[in-house]
Each structure stands twice: as C-alpha cells, then as structure tokens.
Amino acid sequence: MAKGIIEIxxxxxxxxVLQAEKPVLVDFWAPWCGPCRAIAPMVExxxxxxxxxxxxxxxxxxxxxxxxxxxxxxxxPTLIFFKDGKVLDKxxxxxxxxxxxxxxxxx
Amino acid sequence: xxxxxxDLVIIGGGPAGLTAGLYAARARLKVILVEKIVVGGQIVISxxxxxxxxxxxxxxxxxxxxxxxxxxxxxxxxxxxxxxxxVDLSDPVKTIVLNHRTVTTHTIIxxxxxxxxxxxxxxxxxxxxxxxxxxxxxxxPFFKDRIVAAVGGGDTAVKESLFLTKFVQKVYLIHRRxxxxxxxxLQERAFADExxxxxxxxxxxxxxxxxxxxxxxxxxxxxxxxxxLSVDGCFIWVGEIxxxxxxxxxxxxxxxxxxxxxxxxETSVPGVFAAGDVRNxxxxxxxxxxxxxxxxxxxxxxxxxxxxx
Numbered sequence: 001m002a003k004g005i006i007e008i009x010x011x012x013x014x015x016x017v018l019q020a021e022k023p024v025l026v027d028f029w030a031p032w033c034g035p036c037r038a039i040a041p042m043v044e045x046x047x048x049x050x051x052x053x054x055x056x057x058x059x060x061x062x063x064x065x066x067x068x069x070x071x072x073x074x075x076x077p078t079l080i081f082f083k084d085g086k087v088l089d090k091x092x093x094x095x096x097x098x099x100x101x102x103x104x105x106x107x
Numbered sequence: 108x109x110x111x112x113x114d115l116v117i118i119g120g121g122p123a124g125l126t127a128g129l130y131a132a133r134a135r136l137k138v139i140l141v142e143k144i145v146v147g148g149q150i151v152i153s154x155x156x157x158x159x160x161x162x163x164x165x166x167x168x169x170x171x172x173x174x175x176x177x178x179x180x181x182x183x184x185x186x187x188x189x190x191x192x193x194v195d196l197s198d199p200v201k202t203i204v205l206n207h208r209t210v211t212t213h214t215i216i217x218x219x220x221x222x223x224x225x226x227x228x229x230x231x232x233x234x235x236x237x238x239x240x241x242x243x244x245x246x247x248p249f250f251k252d253r254i255v256a257a258v259g260g261g262d263t264a265v266k267e268s269l270f271l272t273k274f275v276q277k278v279y280l281i282h283r284r285x286x287x288x289x290x291x292x293l294q295e296r297a298f299a300d301e302x303x304x305x306x307x308x309x310x311x312x313x314x315x316x317x318x319x320x321x322x323x324x325x326x327x328x329x330x331x332x333x334x335x336l337s338v339d340g341c342f343i344w345v346g347e348i349x350x351x352x353x354x355x356x357x358x359x360x361x362x363x364x365x366x367x368x369x370x371x372x373e374t375s376v377p378g379v380f381a382a383g384d385v386r387n388x389x390x391x392x393x394x395x396x397x398x399x400x401x402x403x404x405x406x407x408x409x410x411x412x413x414x415x416x
Contacts, residue, residue, distance in 0.1 A: 033244065035242065041145075042145070078236065
C-alpha cells in the first residue's frame with residue numbers, strides 16, 4: 001500500500017472517517033476497476049503532498065458493501081471528501097489531478 | 108533556425124499519442140507528450156480488447172496502456188501531466204499554453220481523442236453516477252442480478268452490453284434503427300445471448316427516479332409509441348465527440364467537429380498533425396490509432412528535417 005493511504009472498511013468507517021479530527025478523503029475502488037487503477041497514482045501523489053492536513057483513505061467496495069450503499073455509490077472510482085463526519089464534496093469518475101487537488105484544498 | 112523548446116509536442120496520451128511518442132523518441136526528436144488526466148485514453152475503461160493484433164487471447168485496456176507506456180518510456184519519451192489550454196498556430200513556431208507554462212514547438216501532433224457523447228435527455232445529468240454510466244467495467248458489478256438498459260448500436264454499445272450480461276439479470280439494448288452497426292461477430296453474440304433484449308427503432312426520452320435511476324421512457328421512432336421500462340441503471344454508448352475545444356478555430360474541422368487530416372496525418376496547418384479518434388477517420392479502434400500515431404510522428408520528423416536544411 002502506498003505511503004500515507006489508510007485502507008478502511010465498513011467496520012472502521014465510523015472511527016477512521018466520521019470521527020476523524022482531520023478532513024478525510026475516501027477513495028472508493030475495486031480491483032476490477034481499470035479507471036480506479038488509473039487514478040490511484042494521482043491520489044498517492046496528493047497524499048504525499050497534503051498528507052499532513054488531510055487524511056487519505058481507500059475503501060474496497062467489493063469487501064465492504066455497506067458503506068458504498070449508504071453513500072449511494074453506483075459508479076467507481078468515487079472520491080468523497082469528509083469533514084466533521086459530513087460530505088463536503090464528491091467526484092465520480094476520472095478527473096484531472098487539478099480537480100482532485102481543488103477538492104481537498106478548497107476547504 | 109529559431110530557438111524553440113521542442114521539435115514536437117504531442118497532445119494526448121491515448122494509444123495514438125503514445126505510439127507517436129514511441130516513434131518520435133526513437134527518431135531522437137526533442138519531444139514531449141502532454142496528457143491532461145491519465146495516460147491510456149478511452150481504453151482505460153475497456154474491460155477486454157480482443158481485436159488488437161498480436162494478443163490472441165485479448166488483453167485488458169489498462170494492461171495495454173501499461174505496455175504502451177512502458178515501451179514509449181523505454182526509448183526516453185517524456186510524459187507530462189498537464190493540459191493544453193490553447194494554441195497559437197499563426198506562426199511557423201507554434202505556441203501552446205499549458206497550465207502554469209507556455210511552450211514553443213516546430214510541430215504538434217493532436218491526439219486528444221474523443222469523449223462519450225451525451226444524449227441530452229432529461230435526467231441524464233442528474234443521475235450521472237447514480238445509475239447513469241458509460242463505463243461498464245467500472246459499474247457493472249453494482250447492478251448484479253438487476254435489470255439495466257443500454258443505449259446504442261455500435262461496437263461499444265454491443266460489446267459492453269455483452270460484458271454487462273456477466274453481472275446483470277437482463278439488458279434492454281435500445282437502438283434507434285432496425286439493425287445494429289456493430290461488428291458481425293459482436294452482433295451474433297448479442298443475438299445469441301438470452302439476457303439481451305433489443306428494443307429496435309427506439310430512442311431514450313427520459314430517465315426518472317427518486318435518488319437513483321428507477322425507470323426510463325423509450326419512444327418508438329416509427330410508431331411514436333412511448334413506454335416505460337423499470338431499470339436500475341442505464342448505460343449510454345451513442346458515439347463520441349472529439350476533444351478539440353482548446354484548438355478554437357486553429358485547424359480545419361469536419362461538420363462533426365473531427366480534425367480534417369490527410370493520409371500523412373497533415374491538418375490544414377503546416378507542421379500540425381492529427382492522429383487517432385480526434386481525426387476524421389472511418390474507424391476508431393486501437394489498431395487504427397496506433398497506425399495514425401506512427402504516421403503522424405514520421406510526418407512530423409520529415410517536416411522538421413526540411414526545416415533544418
């Protein structure tokens with residue numbers, strides 16, 4: 001696993017994301033999803049750059065079906081940015097790195 | 108000869124751009140490839156490519172991207188994650204405005220590809236990512252044992268509908284004409300697949316639901332009869348629009364917005380070439396894109412050689 005990205009799941013979602021002190025980015029992905037593989041390096045780069053202020057996490061939707069359903073995810077990659085347990089921003093599909101950066105810096 | 112940053116700037120990192128980069132790097136041109144999102148282009152979302160020669164069993168889109176990228180990098184191709192914002196092609200030395208920097212170059216290969224076209228029907232934007240999709244490999248497992256619709260009749264629509272059947276209970280394939288346009292082998296498979304029901308001569312007219320797609324309305328173009336189908340998802344594969352916005356009126360486009368280029372991939376502007384899906388080509392495949400890329404790089408090299416004489 002890449003430096004600074006924490007693997008989370010249904011059981012740890014509350015403590016790792018909703019209760020977190022820092023804002024949290026959750027990357028919902030699955031091993032069969034090509035575009036998820038394609039954006040992973042971008043998320044890793046952002047984790048290196050912004051890891052001090054933002055917590056970077058990833059959630060495998062195959063192994064953790066509850067959380068994606070709760071947030072109405074029907075398409076991956078989906079990236080959701082949480083702050084104080086609330087959804088601040090959501091990106092569906094592949095986007096430019098600048099848009100991802102905008103999501104985590106516009107807070 | 109004037110001092111410029113590059114011999115060649117390739118805009119777009121799909122199969123056409125990566126192949127142009129491979130050939131240009133081997134020709135020892137001073138070249139850079141600029142890709143605004145991720146390398147690979149549309150094949151990143153392709154589950155399985157079985158008509159690219161040399162891979163008898165086929166291979167996944169992301170695997171092919173990795174191979175293409177590795178091969179181009181092996182010969183020293185420099186790939187930059189950046190977007191072309193605008194171009195100035197009025198001078199023999201061309202200027203490209205990227206994010207945070209501007210570069211000059213003798214030649215440009217435009218390989219920016221195309222994006223899935225939208226239908227513009229009510230609900231399409233609202234439910235994007237909530238049941239509306241154009242990526243079966245990303246989203247099919249979310250519709251396990253459900254009923255979905257697919258719109259289109261070309262290679263992508265039929266191929267991806269067949270992929271959907273691995274997961275879903277049923278696919279309504281909605282096509283506006285009375286025959287499909289896809290490769291015959293794909294048509295044969297679709298007709299033989301019990302999970303695919305083709306709704307001929309019909310267009311999608313609306314998408315409805317509360318928080319997610321729940322039903323769609325479909326109209327028969329001949330009888331004008333409209334019916335509602337209960338579906339959990341709707342995949343839209345109705346062709347492509349070329350990614351040429353950054354060019355403004357810089358090069359000649361055809362009536363559908365694709366770049367007009369000749370057999371040497373030359374556009375209306377000397378020193379500017381086009382390759383792959385963005386070009387006015389009769390067939391948009393990986394096999395044709397790589398051929399375009401090779402020719403475009405060769406033509407760019409030839410152009411630069413003449414300049415240096």
